[in-house]
Amino acid sequence: MASLPAPAPWSTPLPAADPPRGMAIFQLPTGTYETRAAFAVQGGSFREKRNFAATAVLLMHPQGDFLIDAGFGEHVAEHVKLLPRVVRAPHQAGSTARQQLQRAGYDLERLRGVILTHSHWDHAGGLDSLPVPIWINAAERKYAATDAAGKVFRVVSSDHGIHEYTFDDHAYLGFPKSLDVFGDGSMVIALAGGHTTGSVVVFVTLPSSERYAFIGDITWQLDGIQRRLERPWLLRKLADSDAAQVRQGILRVASLNELMHVIPAHDVHAYDGIPLLPADMSQ
Template sequence: MSSLPAPTPWNQPLPEAHPPAGMALYHLPTGTYETRAALAVRGGSFRDKRRFAASVVLIQHPDGDLLIDAGFGDDVADHIAMLPRMVRAPYRQGRTVGEQLDAVGYDRERLQGVLLTHSHWDHASGLDGLRGTPILLNADERDYAAADPDGKVFRSVSQGHEVREYGFDNRPYLGFTSSYDVYGDGSVVVALAGGHTTGSVIIFVTVPSGRRYAFIGDLTWQIDGIRRRVERPWLLSTLADSNRNQLREALLRVIALDGLMQIVPAHDLGSYDGIPLLTHEAATGYAS
């Protein structure tokens, strides 16, 4: 196994953030699918089975709530059937994000949109149960989703949704050259990473306690990629990534941040530890 060279740890002040009182994060797991560690990271074992998370994160914010990704949807079996046979995997479906929001009495009128880390099926499937909720995409990812074969599920589930396109400022953020401050208060900042898909992003979140998170999508599938500084296996990267060099640069930037924030690869279930599940009290008390 060949590790990437260790980047210089981030030693500059962290960007200013002013998250409002009451802002909070919640983890909404929608299911898992199974793969071998050997197919997830270089040096992984075929004996090591990994449960890949299909999870959603709810950001509660006074200016409107956001979902990060959409997880598995009502028709996940049909969505998986749309994939090439070689990439289908055994899966376990939980409650969809829509079902979980409704079960705790969440008012969907508070949802400003679904902010996708990227448009692949296992991040977009749950859009089928979020009718009327806008989708937030940047121009590069919108183009990718419209044309790439891996955007087939997205093109199906996004029908009937308003797609709101956001742009990036030429403002560096934690080593990334361009960023988008969603609320204008530094609490949720989107950085263009690319590499996995052409418009894939990292979503940096700071909550009122000062704790910081980096939701890195599929920059790496498992936290091993950060902690052991390893990339995807060559064949899997060739199949899954749009630009391996760009992906490696972004991965090294995030590795340099390890220890300064909680890094959450979308499919690493353990990386969500500490982010609470959404309860009735949290869903309804926030609005009051």
């Protein structure tokens, strides 16, 4: 096991952001699936089992709300059957994102869409019960339409509107292209690539000045960032479209680790500081 070389810490001022009062984020855990640490990160033990999160994040903003990823769907068992047998794993499904939102009295008309960090099944499955537009870039849309790993996405997205967003050429925290969704710096989508061709990092800045980086599957677990560890060799071959680009993403995020909350999509404990939905959001 060899860590990637330590990058220089980010030393220039963080990008300006003016998040509005009332902006907030909440986690919506929809279930987990089980894998061995040896398959999660280089040097992991085969004896250690890890629960991988399938969690959506609700971002509330006066200009409209978004989900970052959708988690498991109502038909998660059928979605698992669509996967190659080699990647199927025991899973435990909880309430879907839609069920949690409805139980909290959230008005679904507020949702402008679901921004996918990428189109794999454990990020997109919850679209099967969320009648909102899918925000996706052209590279990821093409990947999802043609790659074998996009089979679940193709099923759950068939009756959805697609908002195909485009990046500008402004670099953001080391990533070469980005999109400032609201124009106030509070949520910026940055092109990462590597895991899938159009995979992204979603950067969020709250009114409290807390910053988050939702990094999708650049790494599956926090120790991949903290210790700069890639996926095991076989998993890089099976799971990533460009391992060198993923390696670059790990180093970019590692340089930011002391400046913001880094959230790998499948690390259960990375979400610990993000609140659950309030009991009643109807007021």
